[in-house]
């Protein structure tokens with residue numbers, strides 16, 4: 001094998017390893033949180049996120065907060081129906097939805113100091129804090 005190919009192959013291997021790692025991390029997080037994977041279907045020009053409120057309550061988060069962040073990340077308007085489903089005004093595939101959920105968990109659920117998902121969001125003087133029940137860290141979040 002010449003050197004050029006060896007470099008390309010190790011690069012591919014590296015990418016695969018990163019992908020595996022990401023997948024593993026995601027699974028660990030959702031398992032610890034006891035939250036289901038997002039379940040969404042495209043209906044016409046909209047995307048119906050069927051278990052939106054189920055996930056929000058598993059994460060112990062206000063569905064409205066999760067919706068504001070998800071809508072911003074997806075770049076689409078969203079509403080929450082009375083039955084707890086969320087409607088996204090636009091076609092979003094399951095990967096986009098999963099990415100948004102991982103982003104939300106990383107930014108608004110997981111403690112950046114100790115990695116615990118046992119946290120809550122508290123608003124004080126207009127600043128939102130992620131307060132960790134495991135290590136006590138208070139992290140301001142935007």
Ligand SMILES: [Zn+2]
Nearest residue numbers: 111114132135
């Ligand atoms: Zn912590």
